[in-house]
Amino acid sequence: MAKLELEEIKMNTMVRESRDVERGQSEQFVAPTASVVEDADGYRLQVEMPGVNKEGLEISLEDNELTIIGHRSLPTVDGTLIHRESRQENFRRTFELDPSIDGNKINAKVEQGILTLTLPKAEHVKPKKIIVS
Amino acid sequence: MSLIRYQIPELATWPSLDRWSNLRDDLNSLLESPFWSSFGRAGQLFSGWSPALDLYQNNDNIIAVVELPGMRKEDIEISLHDGTLTIAGEHKSETPNGDAERSERYVGKFRRSITLPARVDANNVSATYRNGILTVTLPKAEEAKPKQIQVRAD
Numbered sequence: 242m243a244k245l246e247l248e249e250i251k252m253n254t255m256v257r258e259s260r261d262v263e264r265g266q267s268e269q270f271v272a273p274t275a276s277v278v279e280d281a282d283g284y285r286l287q288v289e290m291p292g293v294n295k296e297g298l299e300i301s302l303e304d305n306e307l308t309i310i311g312h313r314s315l316p317t318v319d320g321t322l323i324h325r326e327s328r329q330e331n332f333r334r335t336f337e338l339d340p341s342i343d344g345n346k347i348n349a350k351v352e353q354g355i356l357t358l359t360l361p362k363a364e365h366v367k368p369k370k371i372i373v374s
Numbered sequence: 375m376s377l378i379r380y381q382i383p384e385l386a387t388w389p390s391l392d393r394w395s396n397l398r399d400d401l402n403s404l405l406e407s408p409f410w411s412s413f414g415r416a417g418q419l420f421s422g423w424s425p426a427l428d429l430y431q432n433n434d435n436i437i438a439v440v441e442l443p444g445m446r447k448e449d450i451e452i453s454l455h456d457g458t459l460t461i462a463g464e465h466k467s468e469t470p471n472g473d474a475e476r477s478e479r480y481v482g483k484f485r486r487s488i489t490l491p492a493r494v495d496a497n498n499v500s501a502t503y504r505n506g507i508l509t510v511t512l513p514k515a516e517e518a519k520p521k522q523i524q525v526r527a528d
Contacts, residue, residue: 276477289479291441291506316509318437320430323491327426327441354443354506 270333283361291354307336341366423480436512443506460487492518
């Protein structure tokens, strides 16, 4: 059975620190909420990143690790903040991909703060219909 | 043989469920009291999901910024009643055949209300939706705007 690991399922307390050794800086990230759907052709991964547009996205694949970073570009509001619930940290989350996924054919699009990644399975693992002649 | 009227099991459990829903209301109203307001989103423990909302103000407007990723703008409902702004809508499932392997995303209806700190002009409210963020601009009512009073020298 193929799998796509969401490395953590708990949603809240997911602020992580990521140290940038080269620059000696560290940045806090928050892990975005995600969902995965599998069908015969592959997986569809959806990640909720309100405030992130195409320019703010960094997606990288190293071995089987897919890392998504989303930098928020929040609307600039002319006024004083009187009540806050939103988080300011950027988004970051790593997913472990099943080896059956063809890393060269991953497709990404972002729409209204939702990143949708299409992760097709390699041809050789797709179920095939064999016609009896 | 005894004859006992048949009770539908679900119905029999209603009274206790009622008590739970009262408890839920009590807890929700507790969470809405000023002391708890900073933990406002804790209310979602009892009511599903509620979007994060930031509130700003300047001399002329109150501005609400709400995180609502992945909505269609037609599905967002904004209403104003008695100085309370309410944002409601529904997150629709995109997989009707229900083969979601793993999902953390909330599906269903949501409703978020906030009491505004000043009176607003309900007829001139405007809203934009971009990158999954809804921005609602509510102009303050004339009487709620700060005014400068000139002191005249005699």
